Amino acid sequence: MFLKTTEYALRAVLYIARESHEDRRVSLAAVARAIGSPASFTAKIMQQLSRDNRIVCSVRGPGGGFYMTPASRQLPMQAILEAMGEEHLMTKCVLGLRQCSEKQPCPMHEAYQPVKAGLMRLFTHHTIGEMAGEPEWRKRLQQKRRPGLKR
Amino acid sequence: MFLKTTEYALRAVLYIARESHEDRRVSLAAVARAIGSPASFTAKIMQQLSRDNRIVCSVRGPGGGFYMTPASRQLPMQAILEAMGEEHLMTKCVLGLRQCSEKQPCPMHEAYQPVKAGLMRLFTHHTIGEMAGEPEWRKRLQQKRRPGLKR
């Protein structure tokens, strides 16, 4: 579905949102650990996410790290996709045609419509803060290491 | 969503299904033209799709080309994904975690469920032949060339 970069971004933002809700600022290392992605790669992703402090804010130096303001936690999930340049995935044609519309529908368009609508709804009708929600069973953000795979 | 390879595959199969319904066999060149993908790349994809004649059948030599049997047109769309090794996309976690299940749901799992179900339904409840259907407005499989982009 999404690029790995974007998947990491979604996981990272949800993690930071949760920590920020408890007024905790988190380091790059902590984010990487929490979402199970390589630290130096995570760094690049965090740069995209904290550009202009649009989604997450960053502070350098001792005790620094990343956090989200209550305001940015009110952003729709879509904002993460936009920051990663993958918002088109919600609206693109399932066959990869340049545009998806009723005007010139592809053979799958009609049947795909509900899925597309669901995707759009998923990312526009839920805020980051809401998705990051508190219930214990919503905590999973890191996959268990695949045994015998270094890193 | 899918790899470009898979998008091409979906378009190619739908095209061939339609032609086969009219008892026409189509050449590689015709397929590439119809779906707007580079011919030599399309060749590779066709190889995957005609391996063991599982989805499309191929015949070499003059007048040769590709076609689908009525039986293979009865296959669910999913079969194309399987042939391309992308069937996991229907069931994978939207955050990219290794497994997606109620047992260990990610923060988006609940909200994502309807989309996932829709995706699965889309590819399991529709046959290739059905998707390739006849109505005029279902004919679009090729995107107009982007002006000023060589190929």
Place this chain on the structure above:
DNA sequence: TGAATAAAAGACAAAATTATCCTTAATTAT
């Protein structure tokens, strides 16, 4: 002020995907 810390930025490397080209094998028609 100076040293330590942590993210930003940039250069580079590896891997996967996308794409091209050339040779081979199968089939048909002459």
Place this chain on the structure above:
DNA sequence: ATAATTAAGGATAATTTTGTCTTTTATTCA
């Protein structure tokens, strides 16, 4: 049989994505 046609297969290249490493900049604290 031979030549022509068409897909299969293999090698290689370009591009994009993914990942690493090093240097720089900002911030804090002693």
